[in-house]
Amino acid sequence: MKAQPDLSVSIGALKLRNPVLAASGTFGYGSEYGRFVNLSDFGGIVTKTLTPEPWPGNPPPRAAETAAGMLNSIGLQNVGVEAFVRDKMPYLRKMDTALIVNVGGGPVEEFVYVTERLSDCEGIDALEINMSCPNVSGGLDFSTDPRRAGELVSALRSITDLPVIAKLTPNVTDVGEIARSVEDAGADAISAINTLRGMAVDIRTRRPVLGAVTGGLSGPAIKPVAIAAVYRIASQVDVPVIGIGGIMSGEDAVEFLVAGATAVQVGTANFVEPRSGASVARELAGWCAASDIHSVRTLIGSMRIPSQEDVPCHPL
Amino acid sequence: MKAQPDLSVSIGALKLRNPVLAASGTFGYGSEYGRFVNLSDFGGIVTKTLTPEPWPGNPPPRAAETAAGMLNSIGLQNVGVEAFVRDKMPYLRKMDTALIVNVGGGPVEEFVYVTERLSDCEGIDALEINMSCPNVSGGLDFSTDPRRAGELVSALRSITDLPVIAKLTPNVTDVGEIARSVEDAGADAISAINTLRGMAVDIRTRRPVLGAVTGGLSGPAIKPVAIAAVYRIASQVDVPVIGIGGIMSGEDAVEFLVAGATAVQVGTANFVEPRSGASVARELAGWCAASDIHSVRTLIGSMRIPSQEDVPCHPL
Amino acid sequence: MSTIPICQYDAEILSNRQIGPGLYWIDLLAPEISRHAQPGHFVHLIASDVSKDSSRQTWLRHTPLLRRPFSIAERDPEKGVFGLIYRIVGGGTEILATRREGERVDVLGPLGRTFEPIRAGRPVIMVAGGVGVAPFLSLAQETVRDGRSDPAEMTVLFGAATAGLLSGEEKFRQLGVDVKLATDDGTTGHHGLVTDMLERELARSPRQCAYLYACGPTPMMRRCQAIAREAGIDGQVSLEGIMPCGVGVCMACVVPCVIPGDRSSPRRYERVCDTGPVFDMEEVVL
Amino acid sequence: MSTIPICQYDAEILSNRQIGPGLYWIDLLAPEISRHAQPGHFVHLIASDVSKDSSRQTWLRHTPLLRRPFSIAERDPEKGVFGLIYRIVGGGTEILATRREGERVDVLGPLGRTFEPIRAGRPVIMVAGGVGVAPFLSLAQETVRDGRSDPAEMTVLFGAATAGLLSGEEKFRQLGVDVKLATDDGTTGHHGLVTDMLERELARSPRQCAYLYACGPTPMMRRCQAIAREAGIDGQVSLEGIMPCGVGVCMACVVPCVIPGDRSSPRRYERVCDTGPVFDMEEVVL
């Protein structure tokens, strides 16, 4: 029998049992799926974006199914950082897996407020900064403008000892530029991607399907876009990249690792298969074993580009 | 029996029998599908992007299937404008449908060269400018920088009497900004979207699946992104918008029209169903008839956003 | 959040048959779900065949992508079986209708908040529109089975577009529950809206209804709210909502709610899958 | 571009059966395609059920999205039938294998450039790897049917991973064509590569081969090129390529080509679907 492959990876100071995390907004505050899913199957869990105050979110409908994907316009409905610390942390603290808390807000001060409140709080392993939620006005600005993205990360970097992970949007001309800027500002890692800007129209009523008109596209449909973004970011920065977008299987996870990711997050797939974390990690282990790979770390960024043939192709 | 709905639309001076066009690069030079598809079922046909000289394109593999979509990295392999005029135009001229010729190139001078050569050529109804091919180096620049996009369109607008349609990429922070700029520069219409930047990795060989590493994503997977882009562009400009991205059915076409498109192009669907032009137009007519719509023109931009309830939702 | 355990089952299809135009009944073997389910619970299932011994890519097995929610219409805890009634409206339900006996369906449940039980001496009316009848089949069956109330104290008002869509009706009669039918096209029963029937019913014998349940299209439920308010009757509605997760994590399925009785109180968005699908009639803004 | 008309058929499945491990044979009723097909032609088909009388959204019927190319392995122009041999490698072929007799498959064809015909007095060897045998079943069948050449002047060298994958072999024997087998695992025939067998064959009786055909995995065909070049024999290879359109419009399926005999001539990209799939052996750079 082959030895179990070593699945552990590090995101800076943060050690993960395996590289499969649950993505923010798709796993609530852990306890919901915790009722019937073994959370320790995950390398870690990223909780729903928190704002300083409870936030009502967008008008419904907030979701629509699309070809191999879904649109959502939740608009960051969340309990607010106080209720989170009071009501959700006791459960999350007992959970046997890494806890990454996702931080959001409108102006920089709100991010700062949430970050400060969480930095005091025992049991949190890292913060992920949602600079890219397309569903709140202004939310996009931070990760579409390299300067502002850098400013936000600097502001947070200086007030917490926790690892700071910047989560980027794909809805930009060059995600590599934003990545360089947040790395320079001190981000310990980069998560990519958040959802793609998308929309659907109900042709019967001639109304937008989503109450908020536009929303974010996720699921298998966006995987090729996510892989391209991860590859681009990994080519531009030295900090670890966490790949997100359309992952449903262990092979999908391998694809992200080979393209340059150090870990991955599973989002929409949780809705389809609440045990996706477990199955992706298990399939990843199985694939490594079958491919004689002793540590997933050897996969990271291992893509080889074949040299183009010496004789280029001439015009017809 | 109900009267046949009126499917005709105008893109500026260009009158179309119906709003369903074949998208550039997915319908060759007309003659290939013309062997067994009735071209007059289409409102018009957009031919493969032409460059001044024959162009060899990218190394294979050039395509890969993805969830509800495909990646391609053709890299504009084409016969060049001379051979096009000599060998392809005689066939195209006899075709009973509108002919839109797609123009490409590297530097502005190449676009100018192709445009001048085509402006002399009888039988062409409009030019579509591919400012957005993600598969040739530099190709993206024209439609990611509003200033350069405007310059290119101005240069071409001044040397031809044909309607000039600017085809935009979705791989930008704000496609609305580019749209405004090409409208100001004199574009008669705007086509959107070209493919999304994407990539896939063969995990067995750890090589990129495409010879060119990255490629463009098309098909039903990208429809929500395309609808959002069309809606955004239509809100920013007055010229007609031609919607493209993932259209497979008459209902998809209606969705684009309601979101603000005056016409649509069918791309990847041609590969799946070579008679997509006919079937989309037929289904569009059927849908209009069933919905008591006498002219498709009444659909254009007819989306209504319901007013948000007076009492906004308060925090929990 | 209910304390009933959520199970995920690879449930065997015991039967899957057409019972009306575009209308189907499916029986699934899932002992734990069937043991715990209460009237009002729903399940979240994968319509397509997702068996793992397949060389199809994971995403390809999962087309369409999301689970589909259906109310439990009947259960037999002894046999470990529960039944659903479903109408073909799109791709998911059409694929479900092609699934055969012996195949397996991935099903998650029981989910959601359940109905206020029916109690003896408190007569109720259940207003059902179309497949909205499903949870009332459960409610009537369980109530009679437990002997909690006399079948004579339950009235079902069941409306649909046409007679063929009133399937399920006979099950109430078997339980001794009175059913009054309404169809939009007049093919059977009252020719018109089921809510008109409700108004007539309340006008005729107001004492016959101490509590009102409603499940069906939104306009129907909105009308039921108004009628109940006017008549001063309490009640519950069972709502639908687009449900990516079905278990309260994604926040997609929300409905605006107010403090019951205070319609001008600040609204908050509540999850249909978790706080609902059953809500107090006066709590939700439809 | 061939002048044979391209047809699109909603072809009835006459039979679809397993003939080896993960290996299937399907017979399709499509009179016009079967009438016009020549050895080397392929068809482009939709694996999933796309019947229009369905409420599934168009994109959902088309999952996976693209057509799948398969070489015609046999045809009966009288009955209007042609047969394909296919191996399950992913989602498309797996779905095809679930399709049943009487159902319909949307098929486009015949497509591509065909083989140089076999002529009497010019003995040939066909080197087949795995399902690469398909076009040679056609080639041998048509040649014998037309009486263009003596079966004794044809030799098939047929290699696969294991004996079970050599299905089709018996059809050559029925035609009187000599087949020599090779398996990677030695379960039958020569234990090793089919190209080693080719070398041995040419060394033993060089006059027995005036023309060489090859179809199979790229390394096999590359080796055949080298062997033919060394032996000074002309020939053809039938290639694969990722084929979105299959009819020459998308430019995806290209292979680099040189002027035959001049390997240092400038390369150009030729479409496998349209200029090929059959190429002169010395024309393509593999």
Ligand SMILES: Cc1cc2nc3c(=O)[nH]c(=O)nc-3n(C[C@H](O)[C@H](O)[C@H](O)COP(=O)(O)OP(=O)(O)OC[C@H]3O[C@@H](n4cnc5c(N)ncnc54)[C@H](O)[C@@H]3O)c2cc1C
């Ligand atoms: C709590 C609950 C209980 C339900 N019980 C029943 C039942 O007992 N019988 C029955 O026939 N139907 C029931 N429905 C509705 C049923 O879920 C939808 O008809 C079904 O999901 C449609 O799927 P589709 O793929 O056929 O349609 P499509 O229109 O192709 O579905 C597209 C997407 O929209 C969602 N969707 C479409 N219609 C509805 C709807 N009415 N409610 C919620 N989501 C929808 C689908 O789940 C899917 O994500 C219930 C819905 C909810 C929320």
Ligand SMILES: Cc1cc2nc3c(=O)[nH]c(=O)nc-3n(C[C@H](O)[C@H](O)[C@H](O)COP(=O)(O)OP(=O)(O)OC[C@H]3O[C@@H](n4cnc5c(N)ncnc54)[C@H](O)[C@@H]3O)c2cc1C
């Ligand atoms: C001209 C031609 C003739 C062929 N004849 C046969 C035959 O007679 N019998 C047979 O079993 N196979 C044949 N093939 C290969 C066959 O087309 C693929 O095995 C099949 O498309 C795989 O589809 P899938 O969905 O099962 O696999 P997946 O791997 O899921 O397919 C994903 C995508 O890659 C493409 N693809 C995967 N493998 C190949 C391949 N080897 N060649 C081309 N495209 C591929 C698919 O078409 C699809 O677009 C032929 C290919 C070509 C080009």
Ligand SMILES: Cc1cc2nc3c(=O)[nH]c(=O)nc-3n(C[C@H](O)[C@H](O)[C@H](O)COP(=O)(O)O)c2cc1C
């Ligand atoms: C319903 C839903 C809610 C989400 N909410 C958040 C959120 O609150 N914060 C955040 O950073 N990302 C959020 N996301 C984005 C996901 O974390 C993830 O980046 C995206 O969905 C792509 O991954 P996937 O394709 O695996 O779903 C949400 C996604 C979905 C589908």
Ligand SMILES: Cc1cc2nc3c(=O)[nH]c(=O)nc-3n(C[C@H](O)[C@H](O)[C@H](O)COP(=O)(O)O)c2cc1C
């Ligand atoms: C194989 C392929 C080749 C393409 N070539 C071109 C091209 O030469 N010029 C161009 O402007 N767009 C080209 N496109 C983009 C399409 O015209 C269209 O914008 C895009 O595919 C989105 O539409 P779809 O989802 O309907 O395919 C190509 C697309 C594909 C799939």
Ligand code: FES
């Ligand atoms: S469906 Fe996800 S919260 Fe209700």
Ligand code: FES
């Ligand atoms: S498959 Fe499109 S050109 Fe060959």
